[in-house]
Amino acid sequence: MKYIDDKLFYKLIVQFLVLSQGQNRLLDTHINGLRQQLKQGASLDELKADLLSLSKTINHVLKQKPKTPAPPVPEDCLQRERFLNRLEELLTGINIPAKFQAHGKIIRQKLKSKPDDEAFARLFNAAVALILDINHHVHNEQQETEKFLESISNQLNLLDQQTRLASASNLASFSERESLNAAIKSQIDTIQDSASNALDLSALQNNITLHLQKLTAQFQLHERDENHRLQESQKQLTEMSEKLQALETETSILRNNLKQAHALAFHDPLTGLPNRLAFDEKIDAEFKHWKRYQKPLTLIIWDIDHFKKINDIYGHKAGDKALELVARLLQHRCRETDFIARYGGEEFVMLLQNIDAEQSLQIAEKIRRLIAETDFNYHGERVGMTMSCGISEFLAGDRQHEDVFGRADQALYQSKENGRNRCTIYR
The missing domain is CATH 3.30.70.270 (Reverse transcriptase/Diguanylate cyclase domain)
Structure with a gap:
């Protein structure tokens, strides 16, 4: 089967469904399921299980079919009308994207006319081609949605990294404040020792001045590092806020699109009822x-x-x-x-x-x-x-x-x- 062209195989499936609908109640259950999957843009791989099940049912029906003379073959005009009605029903039940609606409307209008053999063949091929185009479009939309979700996932990972960096920066700031407090305590202890052991006022003044200069230098260094960290943290928070807003906007758009798609997929466009x-x-x-x-x-x-x-x-x-x-x-x-x-x-x-x-x-x-x-x-x-x-x-x-x-x-x-x-x- 892998050597058969996908469009040809889809065409054969649609032709079989149109031709077989209403022939047998057992078959109709499978046919309705396949038609529903085709409307939803199912791929050949997704149809495989249902096609195998349909094949088994056909074999079962053939074995139980009574050996009575076959009914007379319907006239060509009746058969063609049946094809047209099934195609029109199929196209009516499909949720046609906006870019294909004009084309779909033209095909449905032509289906309501009474085309000759040549026009019927062209019309049938056009209807099948439209269904395949809609299927391709839906598949592309699914891929775009998957790409969008992947983009959201990447952005969330980036936000997680930035959050970790901000957390690490806060830990570093805390660690440095602890070091500064230890240094201040050490300098104060040293000043107290110098005051206790000083022999004259001049030596004490010089000693205290030296330690105060060291404390001032440590404060300045800490303030410079702290300001740098604050600037970096503020920059990261601003970037995170902007990305969160963009992510929220994109998610809102996707949520609305999904709601609209769900509403279209589950409602009949003519009557407004659930489908x-x-x-x-x-x-x-x-x-x-x-x-x-x-x-x-x-x-x-x-x-x-x-x-x-x-x-x-x-x-x-x-x-x-x-x-x-x-x-x-x-x-x-x-x-x-x-x-x-x-x-x-x-x-x-x-x-x-x-x-x-x-x-x-x-x-x-x-x-x-x-x-x-x-x-x-x-x-x-x-x-x-x-x-x-x-x-x-x-x-x-x-x-x-x-x-x-x-x-x-x-x-x-x-x-x-x-x-x-x-x-x-x-x-």
């Missing part, structure tokens, strides 16, 4: 909390009925408006303790704390009726819209939160099969 990445993090934390305390916890998966028709009949801008409206209605009907996110496309997920599945059904029914009764107007024309949902409570035998999600997804499928515009609890 799938935020949901994955939240449900993992909630599952661990539920495992420990066993308080009721319920998951609801929502899906807009016939959303594709809204896009086809009224256009993608109408579809975006519909998603924004649904997001607002779901938010307004949630409690402060509940969590809601846009899972992807026209799907939304909710985590409801401290209520069981039956109580969650009552809340879900109110939301469903509200959405069905809400007038959604686009350019003066009323757009009918309904939603279906699947509900599953966290159960004692659940080993991972994927178990709960799988049940809620099956309940959603039952709602769709039974006519849509309904809520179903997994039984």
Whole structure:
């Protein structure tokens, strides 16, 4: 594999994910994980473990696949439309840096058109190239952040050295003051001895004058050294203060950048809701909390009925408006303790704390009726819209939160099969 060009391999991965999405529920779990890693700019080495796991699952699916005639191959136009929809969803879910947003907007607009075979090939290559450029950009930003952190570490080491020097200077000053005190005591003792043993006044005066001159010289020398040390210490403190201020400014900028990056990474730009990445993090934390305390916890998966028709009949801008409206209605009907996110496309997920599945059904029914009764107007024309949902409570035998999600997804499928515009609890 190391002889394959990285861009070609990335392109093959994206093509496989787009083509395989929705073919098999077991595969979808791996595919969704790989797509999420690609959005986060994962390298080929980081993808290796998930690709191996996907390969094993494919082998498992092939072994269990019933020997029935293969379904008819979809028409080229339907296959192309499926590719376009998956690419648009992938680009919508990516947090595109500012320098690529204009290019990304152009590609998304072209994806909404109906390109011919030649234009489709160019568009697909352009979309893959954009994803690779974003991945390269994110990787470079990570390297710059690492360099910045290394610079901070070096500055802290330098500050530590200067602090040690200042401490050593203070110790030297203390040591010299001790030496000066000893010298003063020695000279005073000598003067006292001279006064006691002096034979005449003239000799005593000369002796005292000589010792006082020595004391004066020692004081002057000490004062000169002390002033020099004070100047050096003041210089070091000034440098340390300036570097600390610069370090604080740089750290503040990095902290703000990280906050902004975190907010962008965990929020859906269209609806303003938390995105799938935020949901994955939240449900993992909630599952661990539920495992420990066993308080009721319920998951609801929502899906807009016939959303594709809204896009086809009224256009993608109408579809975006519909998603924004649904997001607002779901938010307004949630409690402060509940969590809601846009899972992807026209799907939304909710985590409801401290209520069981039956109580969650009552809340879900109110939301469903509200959405069905809400007038959604686009350019003066009323757009009918309904939603279906699947509900599953966290159960004692659940080993991972994927178990709960799988049940809620099956309940959603039952709602769709039974006519849509309904809520179903997994039984």
